[in-house]
Amino acid sequence: MTEDLVIGEDGLARPQWAASNDMLRDYYDSEWGMPVNTEAGVFERLSLECFQSGLSWAIILSKREAFREAFANFDPEKVALFTENDFDSLMDNPGIVRNKLKIRATIANAEATLMMREEGGLADFIWSFQPDATPIPRTIAEIPTQSPESKELAKALKKRGFRFVGPTTMFALMEAIGMVDTHLVGSHRRNSSGIWA
Secondary structure, eight states, X not given: OOTTEEEOTTSOEEEHHHHSSHHHHHHHHHTTTSOXXXXXXXXXXXXXXXXXXXXXXXXXXXXXXXHHHHTGGGOHHHHTTOOHHHHHHHHTOTTSOOOHHHHHHHHHHHXXXXXXXXXTOHHHHHHTTOOSSOOOOSSGGGSOSOOHHHHHHHHHHHHTTOOSOOHHHHHHHHHHXXXXXXXXXXXXXXXXXXXXX
16 A cells, blocks of 8 residues: 555545545546547546646536536537637636637537547547556556546647647546546545546
């Protein structure tokens, strides 16, 4: 057991970030790193990772329901049709992160997501970059922030019109949707996705 893991009152080991409050613990225990392979599900995670760039994940998670309400439950067909009036409403919405570049990027990414349907869809495309092996970190310091696959994925998405999809953001997405397992060895969530034996 490393100092990067904390034993909770329930006797389960989690990294310190996931033990810091109930919201992060619940997200870590039930969702983070579990497979997401629907278009809307992947589009939501991609959008939230885009908004998280430069901010803490706790901020984004605390605003998640407001984001869902503001962005039509991350239905790419609806978001792709957002008008300038919708953009102005989003910029006036105190419940979300009001960054005009990230809001514009989310609308553009919805449009790009619809275009991806001709190639089999966003989810299948992103999952096609799943690596052959996953990291096996024992400490937080051993968790990479990007990978060859996240660099290739970022490049491929940018070529298709996506924005705010750099290699670090795409690695965070890969972690969030279970494409890689960066749960620390010793965490009760290690190997919980069913993808990595």
